[in-house]
Amino acid sequence: MIRALRPAAASRAVSRAAAVLAVAALSLALVTSEAHAQTPSTTPPAPTTAPGRPTPSDAQVLAVEQQLLCPICTNERLDVCSNAICNDMKRVIRERLQAGSTPDDIILYFETRFGPKVRAELPREGFNLVLFGWVGGALVLTALAGGYALYGMRRDTARRVARATGTTSSPAAGGDGWVDALVDEADDGRGSR
């Protein structure tokens, strides 16, 4: 609402300036390492660089990024997010891999920084086990319920059939019995040409 109340000219000028800024920020934040220095709040303490180590491949960096989420956007994976903080995180991942950190270390580093919500995969530990328990419970419960329902209906039938001296109550209703009959014939090898 507040946006909508702004005078149009000012609004447009402000937003245009902001758009230009956004493009500039995006461009800056993207590849050049100088740009990253502009966001010191998200820059971690520099790890000790090991110049002798091989540069991590794009695939290695990507593999770590895929296990993390953007801390600002909702449910957006780090590797496909392009806001400034994510670009910063990607740079940190590359640097730490270069410095010899393992992917798990790096993920843990971001977890301590932003909280467990940045993990793409829910760790199977502690309170989270409740969810896995729920999943197991739901599967077992529906399996038991389904089994019980089938068993119950079968037992009822047996009783009823015994009472009705072998007659079954409702014949197959509906109009598709002829397909079943034809399939039976085909199974018996008596199919029509």
Add this chain to the structure above:
Amino acid sequence: MNLVATLGASALLTALAASIVATVTAAAGHRLRSRALLLASRRSIHAAALLTSGAVVALAYALLTNDFSIAHVASVSSRNMQVAMKWASLYSGQPGSLLFWTWTMSLFMAAFTSITVPRIPWGAAHAVATMGIVLSMFLVALIFFASPFQLSLVTPPDGQGLNPLLVDPGMLIHPPFLLTGLVSTSIPFTLGAAALMSGRLDAAWVRHARGWALASFLVLSIGNFLGGWWAYTVLGWGGYWGWDPVENSAILPLLPMIAFLHTLIVQERRGMLKTWNLVLVLASFALAVFGTFNVRSGLVASVHSFAQSEVGPYFLVLMGLTVLVSIVLIGWRLPRLHAEADFDALASREAGLILNSYLMIALALVILGGTLFPVFSELLRGVRVTVGPPFYNEVTAPIFVLTLLLIVAGTVLPWRGGSMQHHVRRFRVPVVVALAAWIALGALGMHAPAALLATGLCVTIGYVTFREYFIASRGLRAARGSSWPGALAGVFGRDPRRAGGYLVHIGVAIMAVGVIGSTVYQVQTRHVVSPGDTFDVSGYTFRYDDLVARRPGINGIEVEGLTRLEVTRNGRAVTTLEPGRRFFSNFPDQPTAIVALDSSFTRDLYVFTQGWDENKKAEIQVFVNPLAQWLWIGGSIYTLGGLLAFGVLRREPARVAATVPADAEPA
């Protein structure tokens, strides 16, 4: 005074009055046995639908005439928006989507009142009363918590425009289908509630509910497909289904509806599953209300969520009431809900249908748990966690594989079971087909066990289904002397539900292959390149030509930056792709991705650009998604199957061969 806003708001208030009148007159008419009152109750539902439509027309008029004195118009529309995109403005934002929801619900209810209510004298009053209550609940939310006709404090000269993510042609069809699908679950719910209240608990309500349930299933499915398609082509993350809490909310009501479509056959044919079928339709509607609550409460963080508002708790109460009333009603009628049990064998088609419904409910419970777990974690421990795709993919994969297995078994197993020799005869070829498919796929290089298992089952589904089509067509051909295509059309004409349902199964199998291909075998690479650079991905060579700018000057778009890529394979030109980013005047901090796609039957090249610097050096992500198009092809076949199941090809049945048993003649 704003005339349009006043008219719109008055229409909604009068619609609320009409729906309350519908409930009161239905109850009084039932008690006093007054036909006049019952007629009045039906007319009140029609009046409510008409009045809600009036409110929609008023809002549409305000959008078209840029009436920014109405706050909702100012917040979701602007002067330079195309007329077509204003259709999307109509249902965007909290008030707009709630109005659209209530409007389509009133239309469904009016149609139901015209078509079905006159045919159910046993439950007409109960059905109309239920609809009146449900409609008035939503109208109360619309009028008192999120009115689309609230006025701006100061009229701005221009509106803010649509949220950038919604500025896409996909938005013109995806939300209407999804919202309509969610709303449509109210009709089977109404019938179930009417059956429970009236005490008419035989298959009558199921017979009347099946067409509406099929419609609901179809619209909801299309809404989900379109949502996936929109996510794929707009969001720019290489996938189509992210297990986002709101995506989950959209698929949840569909699962009990699928289960109901299967088990209603068992109740019709065998008089079993009376309670279960009621539970399924009630659950479907409760989950649809849960979805609305989920989206509107800000409870679960999601890309789709509206701002947190006071309407959230209201929907929580509404959902609680729905569940509570459902439980009370079923509990009250439970003594009369015993099956006319006639269950012969565990290895029978009816057992398959029953197991399928339990599988769908297990799936719903798992998805519901995953969706709500972050809320519980935050409430109980104060820790925010994310339950993302890795969790869902892992826990739902076995359920999906079991579903595919059940499709095969359900198609092959006969009604009421049979002897062991009978089963051996029926299953021997499908088992050979499955084994052959697994060996062949393994030899072709498919080694992931789940992928191999599922794909082999999909092939088997194709075999068993086409065999039934073939045998039935052959029978009709012999009886009628018609051509093969004519005989196949005849099969759909004689048994639309069975033949259409089989086509849906084929669609599911094709989609499953598409999902496996595009997730298990997806290739993702990233490249930082300057103009003139080339890079290779999966045998394709990409050459980055240049960064170009485009200013379409519509829909609030400030500028689009496109990185032009020439794609070649073995020196031969394949395509030119222009992925990029779109910047909006009024949403400078929300640029969106422009995804570039080159689709073929075997793979999609899916490219998007994450940004560039002042020297045009760009970061480009390439996904190779094998068989991604199969998802949309399968979805189309699924939709076609659903449509044909309505009986559009039905015609006067001809006599089939004399070998067909007498009881098979259509009634």
